[in-house]
Amino acid sequence: MKKQNLLTGAVILMAANAVSKILGAMFKIPLANILHEEGMAIYSAAFSAYILALTPVTSGLPFAVSRLAAEEEALGRKAAARKIMRTATLLLAFAGFAGGLGLYIWAEPLAAALRDVRAASAIRAAAPAVVFVALGAGVKGYFQGTANMVPTAVSQVAESFVKLAAGYALAVMLAKKAAELAAAGAVAGVAVGEAAATAILFILYLAGGRTRGGQKERTGAVVGRLLAAAVPMTLLSLASAGIGIVDTTLVRARLSHLVFDEAEARRFLMEFGQYSEVFDKVGQTLSLGTEGARWLWGAYSGYAQTVFHLPLGIIATIGTASLPLIAGAYATGETKKAERVFSAGMKLAVALAVPCAAAMFILGSQMLGILFKNSASAGMLSALAPSLTLLCAVQFSGAVQNAAGQLWQPFLNMLAGSAVNLAIVYVTSGDGSFHIYGAAIALGVSALLELCLNLRSVRRHMGLKFSVREILLKPAAAGAVMAWVMGLLYEPVCGMVSSDIGVCAVVGGAGVIIYFLTLAVMGVSVEKISK
Numbered sequence: 001m002k003k004q005n006l007l008t009g010a011v012i013l014m015a016a017n018a019v020s021k022i023l024g025a026m027f028k029i030p031l032a033n034i035l036h037e038e039g040m041a042i043y044s045a046a047f048s049a050y051i052l053a054l055t056p057v058t059s060g061l062p063f064a065v066s067r068l069a070a071e072e073e074a075l076g077r078k079a080a081a082r083k084i085m086r087t088a089t090l091l092l093a094f095a096g097f098a099g100g101l102g103l104y105i106w107a108e109p110l111a112a113a114l115r116d117v118r119a120a121s122a123i124r125a126a127a128p129a130v131v132f133v134a135l136g137a138g139v140k141g142y143f144q145g146t147a148n149m150v151p152t153a154v155s156q157v158a159e160s161f162v163k164l165a166a167g168y169a170l171a172v173m174l175a176k177k178a179a180e181l182a183a184a185g186a187v188a189g190v191a192v193g194e195a196a197a198t199a200i201l202f203i204l205y206l207a208g209g210r211t212r213g214g215q216k217e218r219t220g221a222v223v224g225r226l227l228a229a230a231v232p233m234t235l236l237s238l239a240s241a242g243i244g245i246v247d248t249t250l251v252r253a254r255l256s257h258l259v260f261d262e263a264e265a266r267r268f269l270m271e272f273g274q275y276s277e278v279f280d281k282v283g284q285t286l287s288l289g290t291e292g293a294r295w296l297w298g299a300y301s302g303y304a305q306t307v308f309h310l311p312l313g314i315i316a317t318i319g320t321a322s323l324p325l326i327a328g329a330y331a332t333g334e335t336k337k338a339e340r341v342f343s344a345g346m347k348l349a350v351a352l353a354v355p356c357a358a359a360m361f362i363l364g365s366q367m368l369g370i371l372f373k374n375s376a377s378a379g380m381l382s383a384l385a386p387s388l389t390l391l392c393a394v395q396f397s398g399a400v401q402n403a404a405g406q407l408w409q410p411f412l413n414m415l416a417g418s419a420v421n422l423a424i425v426y427v428t429s430g431d432g433s434f435h436i437y438g439a440a441i442a443l444g445v446s447a448l449l450e451l452c453l454n455l456r457s458v459r460r461h462m463g464l465k466f467s468v469r470e471i472l473l474k475p476a477a478a479g480a481v482m483a484w485v486m487g488l489l490y491e492p493v494c495g496m497v498s499s500d501i502g503v504c505a506v507v508g509g510a511g512v513i514i515y516f517l518t519l520a521v522m523g524v525s526v527e528k529i530s531k
Helices: 006-058 060-074 078-105 107-113 117-125 127-145 150-175 179-207 219-256 262-272 289-315 317-331 335-372 378-403 408-428 437-460 468-496 500-522
Strands: none
Touching: 006 060, 006 078, 006 107, 006 117, 006 127, 006 150, 006 179, 006 219, 006 289, 006 317, 006 335, 060 078, 060 127, 060 219, 060 317, 060 378, 078 107, 078 117, 078 127, 078 219, 107 117, 117 127, 117 179, 127 150, 127 179, 127 317, 150 179, 219 289, 219 408, 219 437, 289 317, 289 335, 289 378, 317 335, 317 378, 335 378, 335 468, 335 500, 378 408, 378 437, 378 468, 408 437, 468 500
16 A cells, blocks of 8 residues: 555545544434433543553554654665564553453442442443454554554544444443443443454455565564653553543532532523523532532533544544654654654644634534534533644644654643643632533643643754744634634524524534635645655
8 A cells, every 4th residue: 555645644544533533423422312411421431441441552552663663664674664563463462451351350449430330330341442452553553654544544434333333222222221231332332343443454454465675673672662662652641541530530529519609500500400400409509419510521521522522533633644754754864854744734733623613612502403402511612612723733743742752741741731730620610600611721721831832842852943823823813713703693694594504504614714715815835745
């Protein structure tokens, strides 16, 4: 298979990710209708535990395979690249089995730590998925490192199709028994999908036949190189996943003990009282309690965050597509090429994220209405929207540093951002004026800090030159114009168009046209970066 350049590789992965996200939404939309806020909170808790167990498998070693394979390919040592993949796959198989076994054995303590003991069955159902992901992760990393994004795309789409069918069928079968069992069925569908994706990756790898080119290292030396690249990335990812669980637990704990004053309780009931009977006593008790906190978190994580993560996951693939180019450029000493890749990739990521953020901010109610027939989380989605562009830029700038071997600096930057995030979450989510919106505010502030630190690291430690005006400020200015135009059109269009789809089509379409026209006037373009 022919290698892809930055734009081609990014387009392939974004298209596959878009299909996967659409299928994921198609899975979550009926799933939310089956499980409702209570079940979605259980599903979200189980998925957080699954991600924690999966993190060592999907971060360190697969990343090391991609980076080292890219370096070997750039130096013409194709056989060495394949040996790196095979060695890593053996290590990953062991790690995956250990992770899956740990998830199964410690399901109850994990559920208790996540403040939802009913999630234990769903956590156990996720254990086989860890094993299947581990088996295919090294092969996927090899394909990505050699700038062949097609196998990743094919396996990802297949996984989404199978997960949709299996997860939905199992959730429906178990829905009449209990919410926790229905959530477990939905999670079990993930394992079936991952098994299908892994099988496809191995078939495509074996179909490629044997490869010659360059001396292969001894297995011990390969293991050493893999671990040297994998350990820092694994620590970063484990810390990130752990902080995510701490964040979830902290928000739910603070919400559970939140006390309103009378004015705050009235405002809260005006916004959410119509959506659930769990808030019927808020006016008398002036508190949310465990059930109210579960409902709010379920609405935030199951609805608002689901929409928020759709473009975030798609745009993150630009960092994946840039990895072989950045790693190869540093292996051969082509710093100028690395500069071009960074500027082009960052510009593309931000230029795509900005209109998505503007649309979420203005059209959040319509988006949720279309997807879930439930706009209770519209305010939460609008509060999250400004963070989207920042997080996309953080993801890409971190991916570039990692591809160049700068592993510890993004880790330290993430720790600084996370510390700020948790501090703001603690203060705001326990305040009746903010409640669940404190989580969205904390995310935005911490993402801004982390982006500033990442850009400083790219300039200082990687030695790359770039224009903040070109990669960030111009797209942001175009996004402000887009949001302004959409804001002017919103009320008149809502008065004339009754359907959510119609409002999104008219207001969103006009906003996108204005956005790209503004970018063109500003002279923003993404140059083609060759492989």
